[in-house]
Amino acid sequence: MTKRRFIAPLLALSLIVGSLLADDLTDVRAQAGARLFRAFLSADIDVDKKTVDKNQILVLFLYSDDKNRAANLATRFLGDAKDIHGIPLNVEFSSDTSLANYKARVPAGIFLAQPPTDAALRSLVRYGIEHHVIVYSPFEGNVESGITGGLAVEAQVRPYVNLSTLSQSNISLKPLFFKVTKVFKR
Numbered sequence: 721m722t723k724r725r726f727i728a729p730l731l732a733l734s735l736i737v738g739s740l741l742a743d744d745l746t747d748v749r750a751q752a753g754a755r756l757f758r759a760f761l762s763a764d765i766d767v768d769k770k771t772v773d774k775n776q777i778l779v780l781f782l783y784s785d786d787k788n789r790a791a792n793l794a795t796r797f798l799g800d801a802k803d804i805h806g807i808p809l810n811v812e813f814s815s816d817t818s819l820a821n822y823k824a825r826v827p828a829g830i831f832l833a834q835p836p837t838d839a840a841l842r843s844l845v846r847y848g849i850e851h852h853v854i855v856y857s858p859f860e861g862n863v864e865s866g867i868t869g870g871l872a873v874e875a876q877v878r879p880y881v882n883l884s885t886l887s888q889s890n891i892s893l894k895p896l897f898f899k900v901t902k903v904f905k906r
Contacts, residue, residue, distance in 0.1 A: 746835075746859065750789075753858025753871050754796040754831065756879050760854060760869050761829045762804050763897035770828035770852075776810040777803075778827040782844075783815050783834050790833035797831065819847055832857040832867070841865055849888045863904050872902040880904065 761767055761779070772778045779797070783790040794811045802809055814821065817840035819830075830853060836844060845866035848855035855868045863870040863882045868889060872880040879901040886893070 749858040749860070749871065749873065750793055750833065751796055752873075752877050753856065754793045755799070756858075756871050756877070757829065757831050757856045757869075758797055758799070758801075758804070759897070760856060760879060760893075763893040764828070764854060765892040765894060766852075767828055768805055768807060770826070771807060772825045772827075773810065774808075776808045778810045778812065778825060780819075780822065780827040780830045781811065781813050781833050782817065782830055782836075783813065784817075784836070785815065786834060787813055787815070793831065793833050817843060819844075826851045827853060829854040829856060832859065832862070835859045835862075841867070845885060849885060852889050852891055854889075854891060874902075878902055 761777070764770070767777060770777060779794075781790040781794045781797075790813050794813070798809065798811065812827075817836060830844065830848070832844070832855070835857075841862065842865075844855050847853065848868050853868075857863070857867045857870045859870070863880045866882060866885050868882055868885045868891070870880045872878055879897070880903075881893070881898075881901050882904045884904075884906045
């Protein structure tokens with residue numbers, strides 16, 4: 721009986737610590753991903769043609785319930801530069817995974833600030849393909865599920881590309897980008 725009293729709280733504590741470590745790892749991936757996302761958009765050969773409004777590159781940060789997290793990741797994405805190839809960036813935030821407000825004003829890139837549901841993930845993959853948009857997720861398993869790009873955490877952190885989705889989206893990336901990128905093929 722004494723051992724059970726000791727083991728049960730220890731087990732509960734290990735589950736809590738494991739959950740906190742997983743959240744920290746997810747946050748580290750998202751922070752690193754925000755910086756790599758900028759390089760990904762810069763590598764898009766046609767990014768200069770994907771402008772909206774007053775010749776701006778629209779970048780959407782998609783979140784489910786934490787707009788502050790999305791804003792923090794957008795700040796990391798922007799860094800000191802507010803443009804790509806001299807074209808000003810217009811960063812917007814949305815929690816609408818149907819992207820109803822982005823049928824006519826199509827973003828050049830979409831960054832997933834929080835993990836989407838499976839249904840939302842499938843919808844975002846379709847949207848990216850149909851509209852030639854880079855959909856970027858720093859979350860593990862999303863590139864294998866069809867998201868255009870993300871990051872591979874191995875001995876080093878580097879960009880990760882779903883070649884099939886990239887091809888279906890008619891997005892061309894600079895060849896030099898592929899020299900440092902892990903490629904997922906179906």
